[in-house]
């Protein structure tokens with residue numbers, strides 16, 4: 017009973033977050049920046065935040081995660097971090113030779129009010145940025161937003177700094193994948209390739225944070241979207257953005273800046289959402305749906321038919337990032353399951369909450385939703401009325417264990433399992449994998465709890 | 476071997492033994508723009524105080540600082556588990572503008588009412604330092620109202636390095652020391668300092684002392700309890716593990732309460748035995764303790780020697796690279812690896828001082844690379860150059876080792892098995908063996924290529 021201090025009686029808390037279901041902006045910005053080829057994420061603040069962000073990403077992706085820091089000391093915290101950032105830019109280009117430095121702020125540098133664009137301009141004027149190299153930035157104070165907004169901010173910065181108009185409209189489609197695993201980004205690329213589309217995916221961490229063992233340590237693995245491709249996003253014929261919170265800002269910015277029309281969809285988790293994704297690609301690019309995808313879709317429907325009898329009415333508790341939470345909820349409802357507790361830590365807004373409510377409208381049970389909640393509350397709800405399954409990141413394992421509930425890991429961070437960065441959960445194939453995981457969790461429990469008489473070979 | 480550019484300022488932090496006269500710069504702030512492996516003051520305080528299981532740990536700051544330190548170390552408790560929850564004031568924009576004192580006070584009150592902890596630690600993070608909340612005043616007020624110690628930990632991240640965090644933690648602990656009753660404490664008693672009970676290490680060490688006939692008043696802070704710390708000034712001796720974390724507290728206790736301290740390392744056969752003998756020697760007035768210690772050491776070593784010898788035969792001659800937080804740990808690791816017949820080809824630390832590096836240099840063979848505050852590029856360059864078979868480091872180093880196709884052993888946060896004491900040495904040897912001799916490295920491209928070259 018690791019969380020034995022959790023009580024079922026819920027008292028209003030006014031000043032306190034217990035067991036947070038979110039983390040801070042810079043880590044999202046850092047993750048997004050790693051999806052640019054040859055990019056050094058740079059944390060403008062003191063060393064601790066950055067060390068934590070790197071460790072957390074390393075634990076989740078099991079890959080070397082690079083980033084640099086302005087290494088604030090007391091002096092910088094009082095007099096401003098300009099000198100640190102100038103020196104940092106100089107050092108980074110000299111020593112680590114990246115194509116891009118992607119600067120994000122921390123709570124500290126935000127509060128003392130460092131003006132990053134002004135400092136970067138100064139660095140350029142002083143010749144600290146070599147020709148053909150770039151410094152971009154996003155503001156990521158964590159006392160507003162969460163890791164999701166940090167991701168969104170840095171993704172938008174890619175548009176703000178690089179997207180160009182002027183060239184002829186190309187057939188290319190921009191694809192903004194959302195705060196998902198590298199494996200998900202790779203799967204999206206595979207699906208678009210199956211349809212014969214030329215896409216620019218940004219950010220793209222596949223191959224960077226799920227790369228092969230090469231025998232060498234490389235600071236800049238071959239993956240990631242190039243600056244040149246980011247420039248061309250302004251001339252694409254359209255943008256598909258997946259996940260409103262993580263990708264919406266960049267998509268809208270591209271529309272405003274370069275008049276590239278965008279479609280903002282939910283993450284393609286589950287059958288219907290993947291259908292919408294494929295259909296949008298098909299309409300936007302004017303290409304037919306690939307036979308291979310139609311085939312996979314058929315397989316997924318087949319699997320659902322084989323499995324549906326086990327899903328009916330199962331009560332599920334979900335905690336996660338807003339985009340994932342919404343997509344998963346819609347998927348579960350479509351399987352006749354009952355997502356009854358929905359918690360996201362990220363402040364996601366009233367509109368979002370409304371959509372989440374709409375997703376569970378038909379669920380014939382009482383559904384509790386908290387946007388801007390924490391895991392403690394989630395646990396308390398479960399204590400009041402149990403569920404059959406919980407889905408969430410690795411921290412949910414405490415609750416799953418204490419309450420003895422089947423558990424499927426999904427989201428960020430996953431610290432105690434390997435594979436999530438290599439196998440997708442988006443698209444039809446990802447959906448099949450997700451279905452398998454959910455059913456395994458439910459039936460493993462059934463096996464475990466069965467009496468000798470009830471223990472069945474064929475289930 | 477392609478050379479990598481090294482910052483001019485960093486040249487003095489890298490030393491190749493035998494090549495130059497020795498002078499290694501250390502204790503420096505990391506340079507801006509460097510991919511350093513170091514952390515902050517808060518991190519230092521948090522890891523030290525974290526294992527006190529019946530205290531409340533409230534992180535006053537924005538959510539990240541708390542989220543990242545939520546149960547990241549396997550510091551085990553034999554009783555309460557309050558330390559494993561994550562409490563934060565989760566400061567929002569409005570708090571940053573108008574100050575977070577009220578919020579802190581409400582949070583503390585709510586938490587103390589709910590959990591009835593024996594004491595509360597309130598960690599100040601960077602932003603709290605900047606907005607100027609008077610955390611100490613809030614703590615005093617709540618302590619008065621609730622009747623328990625509420626201790627501010629001045630751990631604003633930018634105010635130095637992890638080491639300064641250790642100091643801040645010691646200062647907070649020192650406020651507890653001396654508050655409890657010391658009657659009925661055995662005259663042959665010690666406190667264990669700087670032990671965090673990762674994987675149950677404190678339990679192992681404690682059991683040795685108990686077998687020796689030495690009573691343990693407090694383990695600070697592994698499996699820690701507030702009440703034990705409050706009466707820790709009744710112990711006759713402080714035994715401080717490693718160089719870094721808790722020396723300050725030992726010094727403060729020496730000054731105020733006249734308790735002497737000795738340093739110890741419980742890693743490896745040699746150092747563990749030395750630690751136990753040193754403690755026994757301290758209680759020379761009770762010669763039975765020494766006798767019992769001798770037989771304990773004998774028994775423990777003979778129990779594990781056969782397996783260690785088998786492992787030694789398998790790993791002997793393999794090369795190891797070490798990159799750890801404290802230099803003291805590196806000393807013990809070098810000895811332990813040598814015991815297994817392995818060569819140490821690179822050793823570095825995040826926080827070593829002049830004397831530490833001097834010692835390291837004396838211990839190392841010619842050609843060994845010695846590094847202070849290294850970055851991944853440097854580490855990988857030297858590891859490949861030196862043909863290391865094993866990398867010993869922390870969380871950020873593991874995937875680097877794996878990318879290069881060499882074995883890894885975690886000697887920092889991530890591990891869940893105890894490496895302390897005799898039992899721990901056996902765990903360590905097994906882990907080294909498992910990692911270094913794993914068939915998986917045969918698939919590593921560089922190894923595969925090298926193997927092809929050799930075989931006809």
Ligand code: SF4
Nearest residue numbers: 064065515517601632
């Ligand atoms: S904000 Fe300060 S205290 Fe918190 S992690 Fe960053 S450096 Fe450390």
Ligand code: SF4
Nearest residue numbers: 040065123537539540
């Ligand atoms: S100070 Fe802000 S940026 Fe740094 S770890 Fe804490 S929440 Fe994150």
